Amino acid sequence: KRRKTDQTRQRDIISAENIQKELDISRMMVASCSILTGAPFAIIMNNDGHVDEAAANIARTLLVGDEK
Structure with missing residues (x-):
């Protein structure tokens, strides 16, 4: 839905x-890189109209990782 309404970019029509x-491929790639490097990863949802919530989740994730 967001791709269709985004007027700032020209995107290919894709199902x-x-x-x-x-x-799914992106998730598999990041999981593989995480395993190979030992670096943790987190998936942050960036839902329409909730950019502040996504930013807060990123900050929380980074701060928790920094405490170790």
Whole structure:
């Protein structure tokens, strides 16, 4: 939905199924990199209209990681 309403970019027309495949591949890649490097990762949801919530989640994640 967000891709269709984003007027700031020109995007290729792609099905929801293909978008999900791309997201799944991205998750697999980041998980693999995390395992290979020993670096943790977190998935932060960036829902429409909730940018402050996403930013707070990023800050919380970084601060928790810094305490160790």
